[in-house]
Amino acid sequence: MRLLLVIFSLLMASPSTEVDLDMDEYLYGHVRDSYEWHITTINGKPVSIPLPVIVISKAGGGAHIFSSHHLEEGEYKGFSIATSGKYANKIVEKGSDGAQIRPWDFSITKNVLGLMINSAILVLIILLTARWYRKHDAAEEAPAGGTGIMEMMVTMVEDDIIKDCVGEDYKRYSPYLLTAFFFIFINNLMGIVPFFPGGANITGNIAVTLVLALFTFFTVNILGNKHYWKDILWPDVPTWLKVPIPLMPVIEIIGMFTKPFSLMVRLFANILAGHFMILGVIAVIFLTAKMGAAVNGGLTVVAVVLGVFMDCLELLVAFIQAYVFTMLSAVFIGLSRPKAETD
Amino acid sequence: MSLITPDFGLLVWMTLIFGIVFFVLAKWGFPMITDSVQKRADRINESIAKAREAEERLRNLSSEQEALIEKARKEQAAILKEAAASRDAIIEQAKVQARDEAAKITEQAMTRIAAEKESALRDVRTEVAMLSVAVAEKVLRKDLDSDPGRDELLGRLVDEISSSEELNS
Structure with a gap:
């Protein structure tokens, strides 16, 4: 196997591929x-x-839906992909003063399509699993095969994370x-798969993790009980820490936002770093192509x-990050439902 | 850098997609699974509780049985003991009765023996007296006929008889 790889790499090192690798662009x-969705490059x-690109012009050009291959040659209907500047690699249009303006951009990008595919897979898996329970009396028999694996995972998340961290009304x-656990998990996994329909860096995109963190934030703060709000606005600390300068309430309110922020950054950074590491390792092959x-x-x-x-490590990370995100969300939810102090 | 600035379009799509996924799975997916698993867990717990109860009852049954046997054995022992005691008592009583009877019989025999002896003695005495008289008569008759010293002998005989008479009375 290794020998084959060596031979393969020797073939790759032929003079015709001697082009400088743009490391930044590659990564x-x-x-x-x-x-x-770039799949591969054949003969350059x-x-x-x-x-599909879906844009609504801010310069008064109206809404447009067109295929992204029109943008390959440059401008199309006044829209183009910026090559540099603030909006590099994004669709921009020209304003009346000639400056680049970012239109409302609701394009089905690689990540959006990836999200759709992964979500469809997830929904399919879970609904198929649920269908088994609808057709069988779960009290009489236990599922085998795929349903059994799903039941094991669902039970694991429910028993180890949710019941333990949320508490009573879990x-x-x-x-x-x-949903959060399996959504993150499947997107992490699909991110590791190097070819279509995998390979989209979804959970390593800050917009995705931001939405997930916001869901947790709203769940925590909308469903938090009155003891939670009391702990934030009037915590059990010496009074001089609350009046006249509301030191503790301010810290608590900052804490409200840092919790989901840490959720967002943790997932984003872990997955992104994993992708970078694998890409970096593979880049070694191409960087050394000129060295003989x-x-x-x-x-x-x-x-x-x-x-x-690294791929094995990423499999582990894919699971761990889904687990950690779910567990911390559960912990934050648990903290938002404290019981009245019994004293 | 675009890596750390969330893109608005993607935010909207992500919110929409995650919202739909959450809605679908929360409505038709996960509750079905978790509830079914919970149902099965409940059922298993229930079955275990029932089995334990049955086992408990079975154990109670055997211990009850044992208690019953134990009780019967005790009763048996008590009855045997009682029987032995009453047997002993009867034997004892019989012994006492027999002893009393024997004593009574012995006493009666003694009395009778004494009476017999008395009457026998009386007979012997009468016989001896008669014999003495007869002997004396014969001796007297002969001696009185021939012996010169008859008066002396007569006197001695009278003395002897009188002295023996004194002894017997």
Whole structure:
């Protein structure tokens, strides 16, 4: 197997591929959102799936829906993809003064399509699992196979995370937390798969983790009981910490926002870092292509071994991050429902 | 840098997609699964509780049985003991009765023996007296006929008889 890889890498090192690798473009191009789904490049020609662009002009050009392949050549209906500046790699239009303006951009980008595909897979899996319970008397028999695995995972999340962290009325929160867990988990997993329909860096995108964190934030603060609000606005500390300068309430209110913020950044940074690491390891193969067959071959073996290791690590991280996000959400929810102090 | 600035379009799509996924799964997905699993867990717990109860009852049954046997054994022992006691008492009583009877019989025999002896003695005495008289008569008759010292002998005989008479009275 390794020998094959070495031979393969030797073939790759032929003079015709001697082009400088743009490391920044390589790394960011793989992790950022885009208007088309790049699959591969054959003979210098990119093979990609064009995706629908949905934009509403801010300069009065109206709403437009068109395929993203029109943007490959440059401007289309006044819209183009910025190559540099504040809006690099985003669709921009020209304002009346010639400056770049970002229109309302609701395009089905790579991440949006990835989200749709992954969500469809998730919904399918869960509904198929639920269908088994609808057709069978679960009190009489236990599921086997895929349903059994799903039951095991659902039970694990419910028993280990939700029941323990939320406390008494966990049933009310269990659907949200389970959805969050499986949503993050499947998107993490699909992010590791290197080809279509995987490979979109979804949970490593800050917009996605921001929405997830906001869901937790609103769940915590809308459903929090009056003791929770009392602990924030009038905590049990010496009075001079609350009046005249409301030191503790201010800290508590900042805490309200730092909790979901930490959720957002943790998931985003972990997944993004994982993608960067794998990309970096694989980049070694291409960076050493000019150094001759021996060096390139040796380092390719190292890179592949490391890549396998990193992928295994990422599988672990995919699970751990879903677990951690769900657990911390459950903990925050649990904290938002304290019981009256019994004294 | 665009990596850390959330894109508005993606935010909207993510909210929409996650919202739909959450709605669908919360309505038709997870509650079905968790409730079913809960139902099964309840049922298993219930079954275990029932089994434990049955086992408890079975154990009680056997202990009840044991208690019954124990009681019967005790009763048996008590009855045996009582029987032995009454047997002993009867034997004892019989012994006492027999002893009393024997004593009574012995006493009666003694009395009779004494009476017999008395009458026998009386007979013997009468016989001896008669014999003495006869002997004396014969001796007297012969001696009185021939012996010169008859007066002396007569006197001695009279003395002897009178002295023996004194002894017997």
